[in-house]
Amino acid sequence: NQGKLWGGRFASGPSPELEALSRSTHFDWRLTRYDLAGSHAHARALGAAGLLTSDDEAALHAGLDALARRHEAGELHPDPSDEDVHGALERLLLEEVGPELGGRLRAGRSRNDQIATLLRSYLLDHSLVLSRLLLDLVTALAEQARAHLGAVMPGRTHLQHAQPVLLSHHLLAHAWPLLRDVDRLADWRRRTAAEAPYGGGALAGNSLGLDADLVARELGFAHGPTNSIDATSSRDSAAEFAYVCAQAGVDLSRLAEDVILWSTHEFGFVRLHDSWSTGSSIMPQKKNPDIAELARGKAGRVVGNLTGLLTTLKALPLAYNRDLQEDKEPVFDSVDTLEVLLPAVTGLVATLEFDTARMAALAPQGFSLATDVAEWLVREGTPFRVAHELAGACVRRCEELGCGLDELTDEQLAEISPALTPRVREVLTVEGSVASRDGRGGTAPVRVAEQLEELSVAVERA
Ligand code: ARG
Numbered sequence: 001n002q003g004k005l006w007g008g009r010f011a012s013g014p015s016p017e018l019e020a021l022s023r024s025t026h027f028d029w030r031l032t033r034y035d036l037a038g039s040h041a042h043a044r045a046l047g048a049a050g051l052l053t054s055d056d057e058a059a060l061h062a063g064l065d066a067l068a069r070r071h072e073a074g075e076l077h078p079d080p081s082d083e084d085v086h087g088a089l090e091r092l093l094l095e096e097v098g099p100e101l102g103g104r105l106r107a108g109r110s111r112n113d114q115i116a117t118l119l120r121s122y123l124l125d126h127s128l129v130l131s132r133l134l135l136d137l138v139t140a141l142a143e144q145a146r147a148h149l150g151a152v153m154p155g156r157t158h159l160q161h162a163q164p165v166l167l168s169h170h171l172l173a174h175a176w177p178l179l180r181d182v183d184r185l186a187d188w189r190r191r192t193a194a195e196a197p198y199g200g201g202a203l204a205g206n207s208l209g210l211d212a213d214l215v216a217r218e219l220g221f222a223h224g225p226t227n228s229i230d231a232t233s234s235r236d237s238a239a240e241f242a243y244v245c246a247q248a249g250v251d252l253s254r255l256a257e258d259v260i261l262w263s264t265h266e267f268g269f270v271r272l273h274d275s276w277s278t279g280s281s282i283m284p285q286k287k288n289p290d291i292a293e294l295a296r297g298k299a300g301r302v303v304g305n306l307t308g309l310l311t312t313l314k315a316l317p318l319a320y321n322r323d324l325q326e327d328k329e330p331v332f333d334s335v336d337t338l339e340v341l342l343p344a345v346t347g348l349v350a351t352l353e354f355d356t357a358r359m360a361a362l363a364p365q366g367f368s369l370a371t372d373v374a375e376w377l378v379r380e381g382t383p384f385r386v387a388h389e390l391a392g393a394c395v396r397r398c399e400e401l402g403c404g405l406d407e408l409t410d411e412q413l414a415e416i417s418p419a420l421t422p423r424v425r426e427v428l429t430v431e432g433s434v435a436s437r438d439g440r441g442g443t444a445p446v447r448v449a450e451q452l453e454e455l456s457v458a459v460e461r462a
Contacts, residue, residue, distance in 0.1 A: 005087045005111070025078035027329050028085040032071050034118040035089050036064050038198060041218035042109055045199075045210040051108075056101055063097035084325075085118075086111045108208040109201065112232040112320040113225070116197035119328060121219060123241050124193055126335045127185045133342035134182045134248065135462055140350040141175040142455055144168075149452075150445055152430050153269070153359040154368060161366030164430045165443040167359060172451055174255045179455070181248040182462050188244060192237045196221035200228035203319035233319040235309070235327045242306040245334035246299075252345055253299035256292035259348065263289050268358050273351035276344075291348045298337050305330035363430045367395045369405050372427040372436065373420075382419055390417050 007013075014022070040061060047057035067089065070076040082088035094102035145168035155165035196219055199205070199212025205228040206212075212224025225231030262269035272289055280286035309330045312323055370391045377387035393416045398405055401412075406428040413420040426432055438444035441451075 004081075004083065005090060005106070019081070019083075022083055023080075024084045024325055024328070025082050025088055027332060028115075029078055029088070030332065031085050031115075031118045031122055032076070032089065033068070034121040035085050035114065036068050036071070037121070037219060038114055038117055038215075039064050039089070039093075039105060041215040042198065042210075043105060044218060045212070045215050046104070046107060046208075048211055048214060049108075049209040051208060052104060056104065059097055059101055060093075060105060063093055063102070066096050067092055084111065084115075086114055108206040108210045109198065110203075110232070112202050113197045113200040113228075115324075116200070116232050116235075117219065117221075119331070120192050120196065120221075120237060123238065123331060123335075124189060124220070126339070127189055127241065130245075130248070130335070130338055130342070131182045131185050131462070133339065133346070134178050134185075135459055137342055137346040137349065138175045138178050138182070138455070138459055140346045141171050141178075142452060142459070144349060144352065144354075145171040145175070145448075145452055148354060148356060149449060151354065151356040151359065152363045152434055154363050154365065155443070161362075161368045163368050163371055163437075164363040164433050166434055166445060166448050167354065167356065168452065169443040169448045170258075172448070172455060174251070174258070175455060177251040177254075178248065179458055179462065181244055181251060184244045184247070186462070188237075188240050192241075193220065194222045195225060195231065196223070197225050197228075197231035200225040200231040203229050203232050229319045233316070233321075233324070235313055235324060238327050238331050239306070239309050239313060242302075242309050242331050242334055245331075245338055246303045246306040248338060249295075249299035249302035249334075252341065253296045255349070256289075256295035256345070259292040259352070260289050260296070263287075263292075268355055270355065271353040272348070273353070276348045276351050289348075291344045295341055295345050298341055302334045302337055305334045360430065364404065364406070367398065367405055369428055369430070369433055370395050372433045373405065373424060375436075376424050376427045377419055380419065390420065393417075394420070 004013075043052065043057050043060045043064070046052045047054060052060070067076060076092065078085070078088040079091065082091060090102070090106065093105065096102070148167045148171075151167040152164050153167045153170060154161045155163050155170070196212070196216035198215045198219070199210055205225075216222065216224040259270065259272075261267050263272055272287060274287075276291060278288045278290040280288065309327060312326045316323055373394060374384065374387040374391040377390060378384050382390070394405055394408060394413070397412060397416060398408065401408075406425065410422045413422070413424065427436065434443050435445065438447055441447070
C-alpha cells in the first residue's frame with residue numbers, strides 16, 4: 001500500500017478494479033492549488049499548536065512551495081496508483097521533504113474536511129469568473145438596448161402578437177434575470193465563505209488543539225466549522241451553486257431561443273455576424289445560429305448537473321459517505337460549460353444587427369393596438385368590460401373587411417358604438433401606444449431610458 005493514505009490494517013493492496021473505480025485524480029487534480037493552500041494553513045495550525053517546530057514548519061512550507069512551482073511549470077502529475085488529489089500530493093510532498101517530516105502534516109485532518117473546504121474554495125473563485133462573464137453579457141444587452149432606444153417591435157404572449165413594445169425594453173428583459181444570477185452568486189458567496197470545514201476532521205472534530213479559525217481565515221473564510229458533522233457531510237453549498245448555474249443556463253436558453261426565432265426568414269428581425277454564426281456543409285446558402293442553439297442545448301446539461309447532484313445527496317446518511325465524491329464532476333462541468341458558453345453568447349448579442357424597419361412594420365399587425373382602443377374608451381368614461389367588448393367588435397369588423405384597426409372609417413367606428421369617436425385614432429399608432437404605457441416598469445420610451453440608467457447603476461454596483 002505504498003503511496004496510499006491508508007493500509008496499516010490491510011494485508012493486501014486494492015484490486016485493480018477497485019483502484020479504477022475509486023480513483024478521482026482525473027477530475028480532482030484541478031484542486032491542486034487549493035489543496036496546497038490548505039496544507040500551508042494546516043501546517044501553521046500544527047505549528048501554533050506546538051506539533052511542529054518552527055524549523056519543521058518552515059521546511060514543510062518550502063516543500064509545499066516547491067510542489068506549487070512544479071505544478072505551475074506543468075511538471076507535477078498524479079500517478080495511476082494515487083487514489084485522489086490528497087493522496088497524490090502527500091506522496092509528492094514525501095518525495096520532496098522526506099517521509100519523517102512529510103508524514104507529520106496529516107495530523108488532525110481528514111480528506112473529508114479537506115475536500116469539503118477545497119471544493120468551496122474552488123467554487124468561490126469560479127463564482128467570481130462567472131459573475132464577470134455574466135456582467136459582460138448584461139452590458140452587451142444594455143449596449144444594444146441603448147443603441148436602439150425608440151425602436152419598436154411586436155411584443156408577444158403565447159408567441160402571438162400582443163402589444164407593441166420597445167426593442168430596448170425586450171432586450172433589457174433578458175438582462176435583468178442575468179443580473180439576478182450575478183446577485184445570486186454574491187449571495188451564495190456570503191454563505192459559502194462564512195465557514196471552512198477544515199478542522200472538522202473525518203466527522204467529529206480534532207483532538208490536537210488545532211485552531212480551525214486560523215486555518216479558515218488563512219483560506220479566506222470567516223470561521224471554521226460550527227458543527228463538524230455538518231461541515232464534512234453537507235453539500236448544499238455545491239448544490240446551490242449548481243442551481244445558480246442551472247438558472248443562468250435557463251436564462252441563456254430563453255435569450256438564445258429569441259435569437260433563433262428572430263434570425264429565421266419568417267421573423268427576419270436580426271442578422272447574425274459572420275464571425276458569430278456558422279454554415280452548412282451541404283447547403284451553401286445557410287447561416288446558422290449555432291451559438292444560440294448550443295446555449296439552448298447546454299442549458300439541459302447544467303440542469304442535469306443540478307439534478308444529478310441533488311439525487312446523489314438525497315437520503316444520504318450522516319456523516320461523510322464516499323457517494324460525496326460524486327459532488328465534483330457536476331459542478332466542475334457547470335463551471336466549464338458556462339465559462340465557454342458565456343463569452344460566445346456575449347459576442348453573438350453584441351454583434352446582432354437588427355432590422356428595425358421590419359420590426360416596426362410588424363409591430364401594429366395582428367390587431368396589437370386593440371388594448372389601446374379599450375383603454376382609450378376607459379379614459380373616456382366607458383366601463384372596461386364594455387370597452388373590451390367594443391374593441392373586440394372592432395377587431396371582428398376588421399377581420400370581415402380585411403383591414404387594420406386604423407383603417408376603419410368614422411362611420412364604421414360609429415356603427416360599432418357612438419363612444420368610438422374619430423379621436424380614438426390618437427392611440428391607433430404604435431408610437432402612441434408605447435408612449436402611453438408610462439407606468440412604472442412600462443415600455444414607454446421615458447421609462448425604458450430610466451430603466452437603462454437603473455441597470456447601469458446596478459451593473460456598476462455588482
Ligand atoms: N476523494 C474523496 C472525495 O472526493 C475524499 C476522500 C475521502 N475518502 C474517504 N475514504 N473518507 O470526497
